[in-house]
Amino acid sequence: MPVPNLDIDLSEEEQQVRDVAHRFAADVMRPAGEALDKLTPDEVIAPGSIFWDVYKQYLQLGFTELDPEADPVAVARLQCLISEELGWGDAGLAVALSTAGMPAELAKAVGNQELLEQFPPDNLGCWAITEPNHGSDMIDFNSRAMAPGAKPGKPNCIARGEGDEYVISGQKSAWVSNGSIARSVALHCATETVDGQSGGGIFLASLDLEGITRGKPLHKIGQRALNQCEIYFDQVRIPASQMICGPSDYSFMTDMTLCLANGGMGMIFVGTARAALELALDYAQERVQGGVPIIQHQSVKGRLFTMYRKVEAARSLSRRVTLYNAASDLPALQAAISAKVTSTLTAFEVASDALQIFGGAGTSQEYPIEKIFRDARVSMIEDGCNEVLGLLAGDRLA
Numbered sequence: 325m326p327v328p329n330l331d332i333d334l335s336e337e338e339q340q341v342r343d344v345a346h347r348f349a350a351d352v353m354r355p356a357g358e359a360l361d362k363l364t365p366d367e368v369i370a371p372g373s374i375f376w377d378v379y380k381q382y383l384q385l386g387f388t389e390l391d392p393e394a395d396p397v398a399v400a401r402l403q404c405l406i407s408e409e410l411g412w413g414d415a416g417l418a419v420a421l422s423t424a425g426m427p428a429e430l431a432k433a434v435g436n437q438e439l440l441e442q443f444p445p446d447n448l449g450c451w452a453i454t455e456p457n458h459g460s461d462m463i464d465f466n467s468r469a470m471a472p473g474a475k476p477g478k479p480n481c482i483a484r485g486e487g488d489e490y491v492i493s494g495q496k497s498a499w500v501s502n503g504s505i506a507r508s509v510a511l512h513c514a515t516e517t518v519d520g521q522s523g524g525g526i527f528l529a530s531l532d533l534e535g536i537t538r539g540k541p542l543h544k545i546g547q548r549a550l551n552q553c554e555i556y557f558d559q560v561r562i563p564a565s566q567m568i569c570g571p572s573d574y575s576f577m578t579d580m581t582l583c584l585a586n587g588g589m590g591m592i593f594v595g596t597a598r599a600a601l602e603l604a605l606d607y608a609q610e611r612v613q614g615g616v617p618i619i620q621h622q623s624v625k626g627r628l629f630t631m632y633r634k635v636e637a638a639r640s641l642s643r644r645v646t647l648y649n650a651a652s653d654l655p656a657l658q659a660a661i662s663a664k665v666t667s668t669l670t671a672f673e674v675a676s677d678a679l680q681i682f683g684g685a686g687t688s689q690e691y692p693i694e695k696i697f698r699d700a701r702v703s704m705i706e707d708g709c710n711e712v713l714g715l716l717a718g719d720r721l722a
């Protein structure tokens with residue numbers, strides 16, 4: 325049962341977009357996500373998998389082509405509505421669909437039209453930041469969250485400047501979302517010039533270049549519709565013009581990237597939390613114990629109210645942050661992190677409470693709630709462990 329909608333200020337166009345996104349989430353994503361959850365990681369991305377139908381239908385909706393000339397806040401309002409519905413449909417698919425546009429988003433962010441044409445939103449992309457030996461280290465790129473005196477150590481992936489090219493060698497972690505299937509990558513990696521100077525850089529690159537190979541798709545507990553795998557680089561040559569930032573602006577651009585990623589997670593996981601709340605409300609009205617639907621029992625009502633309150637609060641924060649960051653020349657990382665941490669924690673807590681309301685049935689794969697619980701659990705590590713993100717945000721406040 326949908327909970328009463330408090331959105332009183334949506335324009336007709338916004339309501340239409342939200343309704344289209346909701347129908348896609350309900351009719352296409354929810355059933356596909358449940359089916360993909362039961363497959364092996366190889367089957368999820370095999371030719372003929374329902375995953376490809378979802379991706380094709382998503383592109384046809386036109387959500388990746390929201391008018392770039394439009395007011396950024398108006399576009400952000402639409403994105404809030406769309407992302408929540410996608411997260412309501414299926415968290416893993418929602419992350420796959422939004423990550424697919426990451427190279428295009430970064431080309432847009434730096435205003436590079438040539439790169440945007442080379443890596444448009446419908447060129448399935450991925451974002452490769454973390455490395456096998458540097459997960460949190462790459463998120464905490466300025467070492468603000470590290471223990472005093474701690475040092476991240478040698479990078480796993482290095483780009484070495486050679487004339488008007490960079491030669492990239494090494495690997496990114498097994499966690500790169502869309503890693504097996506992406507055609508392009510937004511790659512964060514250490515850079516080294518011929519005279520040995522080093523720093524960080526972000527490159528946009530095609531993944532069909534000579535020297536690039538991929539690992540085996542990852543087998544994990546939740547968001548199983550989301551493909552992930554390592555990407556290996558063996559002396560891969562990339563034109564220097566495809567470096568969107570070098571050491572001098574790496575810190576600023578990585579902030580921007582984390583703002584995009586964390587802001588997006590904030591919106592998606594409000595939808596996942598709402599899905600759990602709605603399923604629990606329905607079940608509580610159907611399931612009879614003591615001769616009455618369990619929703620009549622005080623503790624179930626109280627639990628449902630707590631879940632409802634958390635979803636509304638996470639949505640309000642997430643939207644406020646998204647709109648602020650869309651309007652601002654200098655997006656606030658601490659705000660994007662607050663949205664990500666709040667929404668993912670809310671999704672996890674609400675899914676856990678929903679599972680409790682389902683009782684024994686909640687633990688069974690016959691009901692959708694255990695999957696949402698697994699999907700939500702993963703989100704507290706995805707795009708940065710919540711505790712590490714919290715330390716980064718705290719450092720900003722200080």
Ligand SMILES: Cc1cc2nc3c(=O)[nH]c(=O)nc-3n(C[C@H](O)[C@H](O)[C@H](O)COP(=O)(O)OP(=O)(O)OC[C@H]3O[C@@H](n4cnc5c(N)ncnc54)[C@H](O)[C@@H]3O)c2cc1C
Pocket residue numbers: 423450451452453454455458459460461463464469470471496497499500501502547702703705706707708709710711712715
């Ligand atoms: C579903 C999913 C999707 C992902 N998608 C992508 C993607 O698209 N691209 C990509 O590059 N990566 C992706 N990741 C990787 C993700 O960003 C990392 O898993 C995350 O940053 C944590 O790194 P780690 O797994 O190496 O854990 P570690 O960094 O090894 O951390 C292990 C534990 O130590 C703690 N810890 C580590 N360092 C500190 C510190 N300085 N202070 C306090 N505590 C610390 C952490 O909080 C955690 O509890 C994804 C991960 C998941 C689960």
